[in-house]
Amino acid sequence: MSQYAHPSVLIDTQWLENHLNDSNVRIIEVNISPKPYKNAHIPGAVFWNIFTDLLLPDFKMNWDAIAFERLMARSGITNDTTVIAYGSYPGTGAWIFWLLQVFGHENVKVLNGGYQKWKSEDRPLATELSTFPATDYRARATDPHLRVLHNEVQASIGRSDCLLLDVRTIQEYCGEWFFDQPPKAGQLTGHIPGAVHLEHILTLNEDGTFKSFKELKNLYKNKGITADKEVFPYCTIGARSGYIWFVLKYLLGYPNVHNYDGSWNEWSRLPDIAIEK
Numbered sequence: 001m002s003q004y005a006h007p008s009v010l011i012d013t014q015w016l017e018n019h020l021n022d023s024n025v026r027i028i029e030v031n032i033s034p035k036p037y038k039n040a041h042i043p044g045a046v047f048w049n050i051f052t053d054l055l056l057p058d059f060k061m062n063w064d065a066i067a068f069e070r071l072m073a074r075s076g077i078t079n080d081t082t083v084i085a086y087g088s089y090p091g092t093g094a095w096i097f098w099l100l101q102v103f104g105h106e107n108v109k110v111l112n113g114g115y116q117k118w119k120s121e122d123r124p125l126a127t128e129l130s131t132f133p134a135t136d137y138r139a140r141a142t143d144p145h146l147r148v149l150h151n152e153v154q155a156s157i158g159r160s161d162c163l164l165l166d167v168r169t170i171q172e173y174c175g176e177w178f179f180d181q182p183p184k185a186g187q188l189t190g191h192i193p194g195a196v197h198l199e200h201i202l203t204l205n206e207d208g209t210f211k212s213f214k215e216l217k218n219l220y221k222n223k224g225i226t227a228d229k230e231v232f233p234y235c236t237i238g239a240r241s242g243y244i245w246f247v248l249k250y251l252l253g254y255p256n257v258h259n260y261d262g263s264w265n266e267w268s269r270l271p272d273i274a275i276e277k
């Protein structure tokens with residue numbers, strides 16, 4: 001992993017197994033349902049529910065600092081704790097890395113390969129609920145430079161120095177799906193005008209680990225997504241695009257990447273907004 005721009009943000013499965021009992025390490029599993037966690041998870045991992053812990057009812061990110069402090073506190077995380085993030089869905093850990101960085105928690109690392117690789121290597125698994133004494137966590141002021149808002153996205157359309165990057169599936173990009181299924185009544189589909197499409201999953205090997213620095217660099221370069229541009233990745237709710245923010249900024253070293261976390265969930269509901277299919 002040393003070839004990446006910032007290799008220290010990644011850990012491998014062996015490192016994590018060696019540090020399962022470290023008091024200053026807290027493992028977080030993030031998923032849409034607690035069922036997979038209850039069936040089997042990495043020993044000591046605390047469960048976070050995407051819909052109830054991280055998102056609001058309208059599927060926008062919950063930026064309330066008090067809610068974030070409570071989540072970190074009940075997870076046994078202090079301001080100095082090293083957080084290891086993973087999920088059963090590819091890229092979840094990198095999204096959590098972005099989220100915690102926005103709230104100023106700097107000690108975050110991503111498990112390369114996530115749960116998929118951990119399980120495939122027959123490493124230890126647990127079924128009991130992981131609980132830890134609550135802490136007194138204090139969030140820092142959110143970092144606005146890691147995000148981009150819809151008005152800034154609108155202003156970037158047509159600019160040669162900016163690039164909108166749609167990281168959803170091709171079905172979503174072409175307007176066939178809204179998220180993972182055909183649209184329901186009132187749901188608009190398509191993509192932001194001028195957005196380049198490159199699905200987030202193409203950054204991973206079959207075992208769930210990140211592709212090499214050279215492979216990733218060529219993947220994005222071949223689509224004209226280069227480090228000299230200001231890049232705004234987006235998806236549906238900001239999770240997959242948060243993952244690509246991590247890939248571009250921390251694995252490839254792109255200097256100007258900002259996650260549009262409002263993403264299609266917000267854009268498609270804005271009044272008088274431009275949409276392409």
